[in-house]
Amino acid sequence: MSLLPSPGVRLEDALIARALRLAAAARAVRLREEGLRARGSGAGFEFEGYREYQPGDDPREIDWDLLAREPERVAVRVRRSEQGALWQLLLDDSASMGLGARGKLQCAAELALTVAAWGLFEGASVTLAASSGARAPLAEQIGELPEVARWLESLVAQGGTQLPARSPSLRAQHVFVFSDFSQPTAALARLVPRAGTRLLAVEILSPEEREPPEAGEWLLVDPESGAQRRLSASPERAAEYRRALEARSQQLDQWARATRGACVHLSAAAALEQAFASLRESLRR
C-alpha cells in the first residue's frame, strides 16, 4: 500500500462547469441576501472591516474617525461590493497533502477552482499560489478559469514546505488557505492577516485522519518528516486521538475568530458540492 496514493491532481473536464454552476449559485444567494439587508439598512454595500492603508488606495475610503482616535493607524474601510478586489488562494502542496485515497491536494484543487470561479463571478481578480512557491498567473476573467485548472493540475504533493511560503497579499480581500495544517502553530503564526483581509482556513484531512482505526497493528508514517510511530490500535486510543483532534480543531477555530477569519474542517472524501457549501457557511458566520 503506497503512503501517498494520490500525490497529483486530476481535474475532470466537467469540473469547470460544475465549479461555474456552484459559483453562480453562490453569487445569486449573496445578492439575494444583500438585497434583503440593503432594504433594511438603507445602505448600498456591506461594510466588511478595515485594512491598513496602502499607497494607491482611494483616500475617500480612509476612516478619518478611526484616524482621529488612533493617529498612528491609517486604515481604509473595506466593503464586500468592492470591485477590483483580489482573492488570494494559497494551496499547501507538501507531501502530506497526497494522503488519502482521493488525495487532500485533489480535494483542495477542486475546491480552489470553485472558489476561483466564485471570485471571478464576483468581479474580483484571483491569484493562486502553492506552498512550494509555484504561482499561477493572475486571473481576472471567467474565461481564464481553464488556465487556473491547468495550473492546479500541475501541482504535486511532495516535499515538506510549510504554509505559507508567502504572506497574504496586502491587497487581498479574501485569502483562502487550503491545507491540512500538519503543523498548525508554525503555520498560523505566519498567517496573520492584515486589517480588511478576510482569511478562511480550509483544513482538509483524509478520512483515515478524521476516523482513526480502532483495531490492528499499524505503522504510522509522516510523509514529510519520515517520522514513524508504531500503533496498536484500540477503541481507547482512537477515542484519545479524536479528543486530541477536536482540541486541535478548536485551536484552529480560536485562531480564526481572533483574526476575524473563519475555519472550516473538511474531509478529503467529501463531495465538492458539500465541501463548497461548508466553506460558504463558514464565510457567512
Added chain:
Amino acid sequence: MIRFEAPLLLFCLLLPLLLLLAASRRSGTPMGSSLLSLWREQPDSGPSAPRRWHAPPIALLLLCGALCAAVLALAGPHRSADAAVRITVLLDDSPSMQLEQRQVRLVERIEEWARANGVLLEWRREAQPDWAAHDSAECLWAADALECRPERAGLVLSGARCVPGAVGREGADRLIYDGRELLREKGAYPPERRSVRVRGAMPAALQPLWAIWCEKQALVVNAAAREPLLELVFPAAVCAADREWIGPGFAARVGLAERPGTGSGAAVEPASGRDGPRFSVERGRIESDLCALEWRGAPAAETGVFFASLWEEALLDPLDCVPLAERLQSGAELTAWPSTKQEGLRDSWVAECVWAALLLALAAWGLKPR
C-alpha cells in the same frame, strides 16, 4: 499413499509460510498520517522499539490458505498407483461350490490376482449372497454360475458343468445322478446309523409330518440315541401365549412358551404374520418355543415343505449328497476383474483444491483491511 504430479511445486508452500512469518514480525500495516503528534506516545512505539510477535490478520491467514490450496492444486495430488486397493469378495458358499473344488480353485485365482495387483481382499462367504446389495466398484462377485450380472462390481465365475454324483436318498437307498438319469443305490444308508431324537413335547399336530419326514429320510426316532443326527427340542412348560401364526402356505394357532429357544444357532422366524414361534437352528439341533399347534384347515403341501426344509437344514449328514439342481450344468467360466486404478480420484482432488483456493481468496478479499 498420496502422490503428486509435480512434487517440486510443493516447495511453493514455503511462500505462505514466509508470508505469515513476515506478517507476524513486521511492525504493522503502513499508514500515512500528517497528524502523528495526535497519537498518544506509547512506551514501545518508537521506530527503534523491539519488534513484537503478533497474530497476523484473519484476511492474511485466509490468503495463505488460498495459496496453499492453489499450490496443492498445481502439484496435482492423486492416489499412488501402487497403493493397496481394498476389494470385498462376495463368495458363493452354496453346496455346488464344493463340487470339483470350484470354491478352492476360485479362491486361489482371486488371491493370485490380488497378489499381482497389490489388492487387499476382504472375504464374505454366504450360502445365498445378496448380490445386488454389493454391486459397487470395490466388490468382486465370485460364484460358479450366476444368472444376474453386476453393473459396477467385478465378476469371476468358475463355470458349472454337470457333475454326476449323489443327489439324495430314499429310505436306505442313495439316489445318484450319472449325468443323464437318476440311479438308485440300494442299502447305501444303514438304518442303525441314522437316528433322531425329540425332547420336550412336540405339538400333536406336527407329529404326523415329523413321522412322514423321518420315514422318507430313513431316520429312526430314538430317544435314547447318544449321537442323533438331529435333535428337536420343544418346551415342556405350559404355553404362556396363544397367537395367530401365518406361515408359508398355512395358518395356525400356536402356543408359545414363556422363554424362547436358547440354542446358540441362528434364530429363524418363519412367520410372516404376527409373532410366531422362534426356531433356533444349528447343525444337529433345532430348539423352538412352539408348545401348541392347531391348523386352520388341513395342512397344505407347503406346510410339509416348510418343516421338512427346516429339519433338513439342521440334519447332520455324513454322506455328500448334493441336490440335483446343483449338479446340473448352469454356466461357463467368466472373468471380469474389478478396476484397481481408481481413476477420477486425482481430478476430484484437484477440483477440490481449486475450489478451496477460490473460496479462501474470496473470503480474504472480503475481510481485507480497508
